[in-house]
Amino acid sequence: TQLLEQSPQFLSIQEGENLTVYCNSSSVFSSLQWYRQEPGEGPVLLVTVVTGGEVKKLKRLTFQFGDARKDSSLHITAAQPGDTGLYLCAGERGGSTLGRLYFGRGTQLTVWP
């Protein structure tokens, strides 16, 4: 059972469109991280959000952490073919599980030119 539910699982869009990926849980996290994974490679960290309600921007990517620290979203504006990849959210709960990441199932994004 995944502690973090990620949706949608697959997303296929045209270049220039906007999209949002959601990451939801019934559990509270001390931090939420978003990764991007390319075929044959390990996940690469995009951003870490730690405060409820926090919004971070990375060029065309906007990340938000829910007020209750149970959910997060990733919004991409004007998607480009280079954005294609597997996007993973991962939460850290702290305490006795410090350093342990709970991953969602991932969203496979394909952006067509």
Add this chain to the structure above:
Amino acid sequence: ETGVTQSPTHLIKTRGQQVTLRCSSQSGHNTVSWYQQALGQGPQFIFQYYREEENGRGNFPPRFSGLQFPNYSSELNVNALELDDSALYLCASSWDRVAYNEQFFGPGTRLTVL
């Protein structure tokens, strides 16, 4: 600065065999975590090593074991392989066991069990 490396890249084994996967952590990192990523799934935490001691374990049976060496490199051993053990095994290293600490992932070892 060398990133996280893993060996081998690919491995094919048969049921019942044993396998050892290796990970070299990024320079200066003393914490290594192992994850299993089945096809179409997100990575699942196996265990973490901090300064040569196991420091946290996920929901994996005892036939999954590990080691961390004085140079902070690490091994993952799996005994009595089962078909469901087929997956991408990821190693991640970080500097110290603190909150919000970025974990740097290696490229993974693709294990196929026939």
